[in-house]
Amino acid sequence: MPDLPRFESQMMIDGKLVGGRNGTFVNLNPATEEAIGEVADASTADMHRAIDAARRAFDDTDWSTNHAFRQRCLLQLQEALEAEREELREELILEAGCPRAITAGPQLDAPLSDGLRYPAQLIDDYPWETSLGDAFVSVTGVNTTRKVWREPVGVVGAIVPWNFPFEVAIHKIGQALATGNTVVLKPAPDTPFNATRLGRLIAENTDIPAGVANVVTSSDHLVGEELTLSPKVDLISFTGSTAVGQRIMEKGAATMKRLFLELGGKSATIVLEDADLALGCMMGIAPCMHAGQGCANPTRLLLPRSRYDEGVAMLQAMYAGIAPGDPQDASTLCGPVISAxxxxxxxxxxxxGIDEGARLLVGGPDAPDGLDRGYFVRPTLFVDVDNSMTIAQEEIFGPVLAVIPYTHEDDAVRIANDSPYGLAGNVMSASLDHALAVARRLRAGFIGLNGAAGYGADTPFGGYKASGVGRQNGTAGFDQYTEIKSVAYPAVSEPRRRRGEAGPPNQPGRLGESHAVV
Structure with a gap:
């Protein structure tokens, strides 16, 4: 095993590394069930200290208006993270149980490449001010210049899950800080160390003012709920389960919280009759990656009846060759899940699934052979699944695939859309035009064709229906961390008219009186 990274046991509030009023709590390695360290356990009073610091920093500093300074600070944090990349890699393997191979992609290297750089660049390119041109406004009798300003929302409560903790955190704070907001970051209690590392690097290696970014760790989920309840917090940016997202919506209603909610999924891969069947079945092993702990995982695989038996045989051979194992091993695809x-x-x-009549081909509920310690689950393949079954409708968040037969293309689209969720999906076809046509019929926010995925800090990510509200990343993500302010003032090119005086005739590019803003 590589050398242990230096874990940061303290959280960061108002620019200082501090302990928690509730002492500490233990962070466990899900692959061994052994303690890897202790971390500050915040109380509700600690959380309110962080909220107050963020509110003060937003209201009393120029963070919200100083674009060049924000950009410089984000790039300072980027440099500091790069210097500790390998320590962060080992930390994620230990606390999240993520396989080493996946840290080369979405767990670490991919988000580190652009999670801060993209929003830092977007500070220069974003339309902070747009002009609507001049128009005669009848209610005032004035030829008026109209502009739209984008301004930060204020204090953002960023609540992060345990499955891809750094990836989610860096995208949240990157966009929230770049748009001029201040942040209180609340990591999951299962994976606190990557967040406290962020706090330490911000405090020690950047010029980010005290209170602009805060990191609060706690063993109690209700401490995080203080972000939702506090009138000093303007927006909640949450990634996690749909049930918790619904609670955030309910609890935040009293203070009219702005919300970004990236929630659960039950994504489907449609393998069309003309598809490369082997490639389509390869998509079926995606739920085994990181033990199925991904909201966008395609956990339903739809096969045409004309090729169903052939596809099932391929999948059975694939699943039989996947064993859960040590996440430190570079060949491991399926590590442990996060907790008992x-x-x-x-x-x-x-x-x-067994009780409801799905046919179990590989895996099952028993403990994997040879793994007496750690939170491991056998990669499990169900076939002959009806889409009304629980395993086809509810998010399992584990290495479980439900294979569903369909009779024709319309049937496949109907089955894929027959879900309370709408986060992601995949279409496999020999014809790109064919795949694109089917993709347009799917009610989901993130669609991949023939194994491609549009992942990146410039790509909006989020879902339809119970999969959430809003989008993370891209200009759409930037938009959600801003408020819109419309500004109007008398056009300087013409004198003010008295009320009742005739206005100018319609002109190209201008609103006429009949369309005036009132």
């Missing part, structure tokens, strides 16, 4: 609670929940779903 999550392991038991997944095994319960597998048993429900």
């Amino acid at each position: 609670k999550q392991r038991n929940r997944i095994r319960g779903y597998i048993q429900k």
Whole structure:
């Protein structure tokens, strides 16, 4: 095993590394069930200290208006993270249980490449001010210049899950800070160290003013709920389960919280009759990556009945060759799930699939052979699944695939859309035009064709229906961290008219009196 990274046990509030009023709590390695360290355990009072600091920093500093300074600070943080990349890699493997191979992609290297750089550049390119041109406004009798300004929302509560903790955190704080907001980052109690590392690097290696960014760790989820309840917090940026997202919407209603909610999914891959069947079935092993702990994982695979038996045979051979294992091993695809609670929940779903009549081909609810410690689940393949079954409708968040037969293309689209979720999906076809046509019919926010995925800090990510509200990343992500202010003033090119005086005739590019803003 590589050398242990230096874990940061303190959280960061108002520019200082501090302990928690509730002492500390233990961070466990899900692959071994052993303690890897302790971290500050915040109380509600600690959380309110962080909220107050963020509010003060937004209201009393020029962070919200100084674009060049924000850009410089984000690039300072980028440099500091690059210097500790390999320590961060080992940290994520230990606390998230993520396989080493995946840190080369979405767990670390991919978000580190552009999670801060993209929003830092967008500070220069974003339309902070747009002109609507001049128009005669009848209610005032004035030829008026009209502009639209984009301004930061204010204090952002960023709540991060345990499955891809750094990836989610860096995209949240990158866009929230770049748009001029201040932030209180609340990591999941299962994966606090990558967040406290961020706090330490901000405090020690950047010029980010005290209070602009805060990191609060706690073993109690209700401490994080203080962000939702506080009238001093303007926006909640949450990634996690749909049930918690619904609670945030409910609790935040009293203070009219702005919301970004990236929630659950039950994504489907449609393998069309003309597709490369082997490539389509390869998409079926995606739920085994990181033990299925990904909201966009395609956990339903739809095969045409004309090729169903052939596809099932391929999938059975693939799943038989995947064994859960040590995430430190570079060849491991399926590591542990995050906790005993999550392991038991997944095994319960597998048993429900058996009880409801799905045909179990590989895996099952029993413990994997040879793994006496750690929170491991056997990669599990169900076939002959009806889309009304629990395992086809509910998010399992484990290495479980439901294979569903369909009779014709319209049937496949209907099945794929027959879900409370709408986060992601895939279409496999020998014809790109054919795949694009089917993709347009899917009610989901993130569609991949023939194995491609449009991942990146410039790509909006989010879902339809119960999969959430808003988008992370891209200019759409920037937009959600801003408020819109419309500004009007008398056009300097013409004198002010008295009320009742005739206005100018319609002109190209201008609103006439009949369309005036009132």
